[in-house]
Amino acid sequence: MKLLIKNEVLNVEKLVLIDGNSIAYRAFFALPLLNNEKGVYTNAVYGFTTMILKILEDEQPTHMLVAFDAGKTTFRHATFKEYKGKREKTPPELAEQLPIMRDLLNAFNIRYYEVDNYEADDIIGTLATKAVNEQQQWQVNIYTGDKDLLQLVSKNVHVSLTRKGITNVDTYDLQLVDDTYGITPKQIVDMKGLMGDSSDNIPGVPGIGEKTALKLLKEHKTVEGVYEAIDSVSGKKLKENLEQNKEQAFMSKKLAEIMLDAPVSIALDELKLGERENDELISLFKELEFNSLLDRLGMEATPSGTEEMEDLDVQSVNHVTEDMLQSPSAIVVEVLEENYHQADIIGLAIANETGTYYLSADVALKSDVFKSWASDGTREKYIFNAKRAVVALGWQDVVMNGIIFDVQIASYLINPSASSHDLADIAKRQKSLQVQLDESVYGKGKKRHIPEVTILSQHLGRKATALLELKDVLYDELQRNDQLDLFEKLEMPLSVILGRMEMNGVAVDGDVLREMGKDLSQRLEKMEKEIYELAGTEFNINSPKQLGEVLFEKLNLPVIKKTKTGYSTSADVLEKLQDSHEVIPLILHYRQLGKLNSTYIEGLLKVLHKKTGKIHTIFNQAITQTGRLSSTEPNLQNIPIRLEEGRKIRHAFIPENKHARILAADYSQIELRVLAHISQDANLKQAFNENMDVHTKTAMDVFGVDHTEVTDNMRRTAKAVNFGIVYGISDYGLSQNLGITRKEARTFIDRYFESYPGVKEYMDTIVEEAREKGFVTTMLHRRRYLPELTSRNFNQRSFAERTAMNTPIQGSAADIIKKAMVDMAEKMEEQNMRSRLLLQVHDELIFEVPEEELEQMTKLVPEVMEKAVELDVPLIADVAHGDTWYDAK
The missing domain is CATH 3.30.70.370 (Alpha-Beta Plaits)
Structure with a gap:
């Protein structure tokens, strides 16, 4: 019987326990290194979050906890100091993501827990035991990548083991443990005692693998039983190994045994799953750029907190007069769409010492008085995202000059690490006039709309008034930071240059693109036939399911990774199989050409501007x-x-x-x-001042050879180290780039610093x-x-x-x-x-x-x-x- 949710009749509580470190490691190594625009690594967090979401959807638990290891040393090290001694140090790219996972768990309102001197396994074992010993009926599901936890399987405790990938699991109950191993869950400890566990550096008995361990346990039940009947053990070498390593076998069993009464102070009732904190999740997902997860949760990417505001005195005008256009003035030019090259202006607002004014696009763009003021470089203007406003007006044949202060750029320079440089967020940080987030006024995605004039005029009026207030505050801060030159002599003139570049656009020969697309289509068609011939069958090459069946069932290639829907045929999987069959390199090339055709050839043709026939990209100045x-x-x-x-x-x-x-x-x-x-x-300066090839120079120093002995591969390695150092690369990152071991990568980095x-x-x-x-x-x-x-x-x-x-x-x-x-x-x-x-x-x-x-x-x-x-x-x-x-x- 599968109990998914708390049932009022059966009074069933469902507890999900997660081995946090195991799932984090699985997520990290299952996905390629990813990072957001700020350079924060996110691949493990993404995989971990995906797993959490899947568990919540599939299990619908009433109670939940994620257990983490508290540190490197546990009580087991007192028994065997080399316990887990051969494990590689956690890659810094993963270590940096663990705190973010905790932040996400807090936002989901899921408890996490760790205990000094104990492992996550011990926390899980203790809580699972508490749950099944309760008078009321509990169902416990454990998620991990560690087979050790199979020893906890019982009538009410199931263990879901992660397979290749992130969210694919095999869920073990008593029957599946028996079908897989032919022993009971409690005998898993005895199996580890005999065969050991290389991942935890548990020695076991030399020469005994899983097959032999299972055979012995089916005959003698336990490690103790094996030694009680040692004389009946067949095989001279096996018996000899057992006799010589008796103490080690019992120690290994003790190391593998999960503690069921660890000092866990948290009560089961404290694990009750709470309501998720949507605002925190939205903020985190936006910062991590997990847009697909926002959609999956069905959440708007706009946190709440846009409470009612008192109306501002904003005058809606039907006629522009000189009196309204004082110097300086703050101006808002509102465009609803992200791509302002393709969008209409929906309204404008101006604020200065005479008041705050709202102008419809029609009123402003038809006014000679407004156009003259906008183009007058002596009339000072404050703005938010000057380039956006200048380009949007430029498409309407209105020139904007005289911009002396851009609030967005100023905020970005003052603190580029801020999670957002939206005007509403800047105003909030600077405790200025409150401004609503655009998405709370206009909606998001398909729900985006132009509100009625009273709402629009208030929103734009508040923006313009806030710009007026923020200018002096941000100017003073730039001055204190010694950043005025950076702002006034670099970033502000650059925004004008970028606007000009965007408006000019880049001429593209559509015929050349179409001819390339035609050529690529013909090549892809030819390659299809070659792939079919090599594979011995026709199939949809772009279907991962069909491709997987051909590669791993028909051609019997080794399975590297599985997904929920079948075999993984991702690029990293196929690259590992390149030498296994001649069809693999062809499939990889086919995919590359297919992406070129769809993403770049067809993609560029789609964005040619209707008026100019050119491409008008957007340069983002306030992001990285x-x-x-x-x-x-x-x-x-x-x-x-x-x-x-x-x-x-x-x-x-x-x-x-x-x-x-x-x-x-x-x-x-x-x-x-x-x-x-x-x-x-001195050495690096010498290399450049003497016009040496710096990668060859580094190769000479790292490999200890003369320049005539530097091979292409040596130079390639040196180049990876040179640029890796600039980006703060770790031994793990360099090992992934070069396809070498972490030890070799560490050696290269050490030699670099010696040089x-x-x-x-x-x-x-x-x-x-x-x-x-x-x-x-x-x-x-x-x-x-x-x-x-x-x-x-x-x-x-x-x-x-x-x-x-x-x-x-x-x-x-x-x-x-x-x-x-x-x-x-x-x-x-x-x-x-x-x-x-x-x-x-x-x-x-x-x-x-x-x-x-x-x-x-x-x-x-x-x-x-x-x-x-x-x-x-x-x-x-x-x-x-x-x-x-x-x-x-």
């Missing part, structure tokens, strides 16, 4: 904590370059003017050059400085606050230390290319040039250059880029040009 720009709608920074077919997509990016060329300029190893400058490491001691000293020093100040800065005074540096939690502190090391490097590199963009814009304007900056892609700038300016720009661009800032090593910008973006590279 390092200061880097990102690109969306579409993401032009993510066009594939590893695959030749992917690189060819750049053939479609062309000059708008047929008498122009595409010029591309990118910084050479800018982050490593910044590292050399900041760390002042570049100044870098090691910098890493140590910057962490200490950050701990004292509470933040790190870039060369241009961009800040990143790291309160976790003083956390008592080792995992949180480790993440903050790694961030302290790499943020000044990555952030300074981001500042440098932004400075180059501003400097280039000034130079082109000074020299009255017709060349235009089209795109910024990481460390690369893309220009459209008329043929008559080509020689001038070929000299000017690297000259300006290399002088953007002064370093103790040369900045190098490589420049090339061609008929298309592809040809320029």
